[in-house]
Amino acid sequence: MSRIAYVNGRYIRHADAAVHIEDRGYQFGDGIYEVITVINGKLYDCDGHMARLTRSLAEISLDNPLTEDVLMLVMTRLVRMNALKHGTIYLQITRGVARRDHKFPANAKSAIVMTVKHMRLAGRQHEAGVKAIIVDDLRWARRDIKTIQLLPNCLAKQAAAEQGAYEAIMVMPDGSVSEGSSSNVWILTHDNQLVTRPASHDILNGITRQSIEKIAKKRQISVEFRTFDTAEMLAAKEVFVTSATSLATAITQIDEHMIADGKVGEIAHALRADYLASPQ
Ligand SMILES: Cc1ncc(COP(=O)(O)O)c(C=O)c1O
Structure with missing residues (x-):
């Protein structure tokens, strides 16, 4: 079964998922991430990860394109679509696509990507x-x-x-x-x-x-x-x-x-x- 990723509102085959070459995450590392563990299909420590995500985003003045409720829905859906029993969800928000310039772009829209990784619990x-x-x-x-x-x-x-x-x-x-x-x-x-x-x-x-x-x-x-x-x-x-x-x-x-x-x-x-x- 091929893995499914979430990219800016769409669920896409992992192998086909892509972002623009001028995404500020790619160009400057201008972004924030979280890794959430999944064991027996259950997300661990969600409240803590969401709270730290909000804090990290605020520290670099980056908007979250999704509300926490929607983030949770997407993560739950990814677990289901990928039949993820044990593994991790990777969530990344960047300052989006803009002509390369160090200072923040005036109108960039933050970009969000989520991927899953299967892992053996024993490992x-x-x-x-x-x-x-x-x-x-x-x-x-x-x-x-x-x-x-x-x-x-x-x-x-x-x-x-x-x-x-x-x-x-x-x-x-x-x-x-x-x-x-x-x-x-x-x-x-x-x-x-x-x-x-x-x-x-x-x-x-x-x-x-x-x-x-x-x-x-x-x-x-x-x-x-x-x-x-x-x-x-x-x-x-x-x-x-x-x-x-x-x-x-x-x-x-x-x-x-x-x-x-x-x-x-x-x-x-x-x-x-x-x-x-x-x-x-
Ligand atoms: C540098 C660093 N410290 C600590 C941690 C542990 O954080 P958490 O328990 O939230 O995964 C991580 C996790 O990626 C990390 O990268």
Whole structure:
């Protein structure tokens, strides 16, 4: 069955879906995106993703061409049309088509595209844990906006792939860990406290991490929002990353260092299981 995409009001065969070469997303990376996970045909964390989409759009003065209700309808329809059991929905809004000029065009109409990706649930659970590498964070100063400009993230992920790793964990010039190239980073200290970086302009405030925080609290595990450096991370009892694509995935090795005994930690495992079992 061929995949179906949504492009500016039309449902089109994925292979035929296209946008104009002067779309500002293509020319300048002038756009915002969201990725929403689908498990057993159910969209996870929709309210959070819609709220962050609205915020990101407002931060770059970009209009949403659809209301939230219509967005939800389109996403639900795409899940049905694509018989999407497990996977993700990718949603992108750009400033539309205009003659190339850096400043915002006077009358451009924002463009919207949605695509789906099928994924095996087992493949996303990473039962055995995964390896990460440490890289410098080369990004701009507004990482809280989910912009489609992802070149530093792509370079980091490529470096990870070249070293047989799943994720690249990025470190700021002050030595603090910011986040993964496409995920938020958590550590569990030896006194069983979960630590993750506070939301600020330095990181993307993950929607999955907000759900994981709630789940941790239900399990009466305390969550501390503070920065940590690579030495603290490497010495942690557990390290894991969260994102709509990786859910909660244990990091068992960073560069050449094993995290604890090199096995998936109990807390990362439990949080992932709870997240899968209770769609937010
Ligand atoms: C840089 C970055 N940080 C964090 C995340 C996690 O965000 P979410 O949990 O909303 O998927 C992502 C997801 O793509 C990301 O790209």
